[in-house]
Amino acid sequence: MKRRQFIQAAGAGVVLASTVGCATVSGSAKPQVVVVGGGYGGATAAKYIRMWSGGAVDVTLIEPNPKFISCPLSNLVLGGSRMLADLTMGYDDLTRKHGIRLLQDAVKFIDASQRTVLLASGATLKYDRLIVSPGVDFIWDQLPGMQREGAQDSVLHAWKAGPQTLALRAQLQAMPDGGVFAMTIPPAPYRCPPGPYERASQIAFYFSQAKPRSKVLILDANEDVVSKGPLFKRIWKERYKDIIEYRPGFNTADVDARTRTAMSEIGDQVKADVLNVIPPQRAGAIAVQSGLANANGRWCAVDFLTFESTAVKNIHVLGDAIMTAPLMPKSAHMANQHAKVCAAAVVDLLAGRTPEARPMLTNTCYSFVCDKDVIHVASVHAYDADKKTLLVVPGSGGVSAGPSALEGEYAMNWARNIWADTLS
Numbered sequence: 001m002k003r004r005q006f007i008q009a010a011g012a013g014v015v016l017a018s019t020v021g022c023a024t025v026s027g028s029a030k031p032q033v034v035v036v037g038g039g040y041g042g043a044t045a046a047k048y049i050r051m052w053s054g055g056a057v058d059v060t061l062i063e064p065n066p067k068f069i070s071c072p073l074s075n076l077v078l079g080g081s082r083m084l085a086d087l088t089m090g091y092d093d094l095t096r097k098h099g100i101r102l103l104q105d106a107v108k109f110i111d112a113s114q115r116t117v118l119l120a121s122g123a124t125l126k127y128d129r130l131i132v133s134p135g136v137d138f139i140w141d142q143l144p145g146m147q148r149e150g151a152q153d154s155v156l157h158a159w160k161a162g163p164q165t166l167a168l169r170a171q172l173q174a175m176p177d178g179g180v181f182a183m184t185i186p187p188a189p190y191r192c193p194p195g196p197y198e199r200a201s202q203i204a205f206y207f208s209q210a211k212p213r214s215k216v217l218i219l220d221a222n223e224d225v226v227s228k229g230p231l232f233k234r235i236w237k238e239r240y241k242d243i244i245e246y247r248p249g250f251n252t253a254d255v256d257a258r259t260r261t262a263m264s265e266i267g268d269q270v271k272a273d274v275l276n277v278i279p280p281q282r283a284g285a286i287a288v289q290s291g292l293a294n295a296n297g298r299w300c301a302v303d304f305l306t307f308e309s310t311a312v313k314n315i316h317v318l319g320d321a322i323m324t325a326p327l328m329p330k331s332a333h334m335a336n337q338h339a340k341v342c343a344a345a346v347v348d349l350l351a352g353r354t355p356e357a358r359p360m361l362t363n364t365c366y367s368f369v370c371d372k373d374v375i376h377v378a379s380v381h382a383y384d385a386d387k388k389t390l391l392v393v394p395g396s397g398g399v400s401a402g403p404s405a406l407e408g409e410y411a412m413n414w415a416r417n418i419w420a421d422t423l424s
């Protein structure tokens with residue numbers, strides 16, 4: 001049975017348990033999939049495995065946070081046009097509608113030889129296939145000053161939406177008019193290529209409304225704006241000329257949190273009233289500890305047909321944690337697409353079938369440049385069997401001609417769609 005027929009059969013309510021391999025390590029009647037991380041990659045994979053297996057695969061999702069908080073749109077909280085509550089959602093539908101077993105816990109250790117995971121609570125779970133989507137963690141030892149006591153409480157990253165987003169907003173509100181907000185951007189690759197530039201635009205928008213004498217200083221380790229460069233730079237010139245200053249090639253090597261000073265590798269120092277440090281990044285800690293980060297010790301290389309790790313069998317890695325294919329951004333949209341390719345492959349593999357040989361993935365990244373106007377970049381990524389990677393389909397990419405409120409509506413629809421696709 002091909003996957004399409006399988007999915008149609010599942011939709012028609014046919015009982016499929018017999019089509020899925022039943023020789024499970026857990027001894028349970030159904031194959032067991034454990035998913036680590038209930039973000040954009042993990043929650044989507046959990047839901048689609050349940051749907052596409054017609055309930056024939058048991059799925060356990062492990063996530064420490066009680067609620068899902070979206071990083072996409074979190075820069076608008078800093079700009080003041082959205083509340084964090086607007087971006088916060090429950091996991092209830094995943095359990096109620098899709099029968100996913102959700103554990104509010106964290107995975108401490110993966111034993112690939114036994115196919116078990118150890119949870120912080122002390123429980124051990126067995127798996128037939130493990131899906132790891134832990135997002136990113138920060139490489140703090142590249143910024144020694146940020147490891148001093150209290151440094152990370154005063155100089156914030158706000159690169160994982162949640163309490164830090166609110167705390168950075170409070171710092172911006174408390175800053176006097178005429179103050180300087182400086183943000184540091186690490187060398188690519190990092191989570192969400194256009195995200196820092198959207199953030200700079202949002203804070204400049206806030207200053208233009210509330211603190212017009214204030215400045216936004218962008219200290220970018222990269223030699224140029226990494227994503228939508230010509231558009232961002234044009235918009236900054238047209239809308240925020242007296243507010244935003246862009247300094248490329250400022251590779252932050254250390255930070256003095258007490259004086260809110262960023263230091264570059266060549267010794268330049270910049271002191272700010274509010275300093276926002278986006279640190280260098282790598283795959284989430286659990287992936288690194290488990291030997292999955294086999295690309296420079298930072299990212300997890302995968303087989304793009306299944307998203308199975310190239311380092312450890314029966315473990316699949318999704319989202320920001322992977323070593324991406326050429327020109328593939330670390331985005332929520334891509335994590336969602338990884339999750340679907342992986343979910344289909346895992347259902348096939350558990351049923352003893354060969355996964356789809358020609359996956360296609362799409363991506364659109366929207367960026368708000370004020371409270372309403374938006375720009376985007378889009379791309380299509382197709383599997384290349386010779387190169388064994390996903391390559392951008394020539395001519396498939398596109399960027400906005402300029403910012404518009406109509407794109408702002410599309411961006412909000414994109415967000416509602418991906419939230420529903422991930423969680424409902």
Ligand SMILES: Cc1cc2nc3c(=O)[nH]c(=O)nc-3n(C[C@H](O)[C@H](O)[C@H](O)COP(=O)(O)OP(=O)(O)OC[C@H]3O[C@@H](n4cnc5c(N)ncnc54)[C@H](O)[C@@H]3O)c2cc1C
Nearest residue numbers: 037039040041071072106107134135192319320331332333
């Ligand atoms: C400011 C900002 C704006 C952004 N805007 C956009 C945008 O407009 N469009 C877009 O497409 N992308 C955007 N992104 C990027 C997007 O947020 C990420 O690419 C996406 O979240 C990646 O999904 P993920 O599943 O890899 O990680 P996440 O969504 O971060 O999920 C990882 C989950 O794993 C959990 N976890 C970690 N370790 C463990 C463990 N040991 N045990 C159990 N659970 C664990 C975490 O708690 C977390 O919930 C933005 C990011 C930022 C920071």
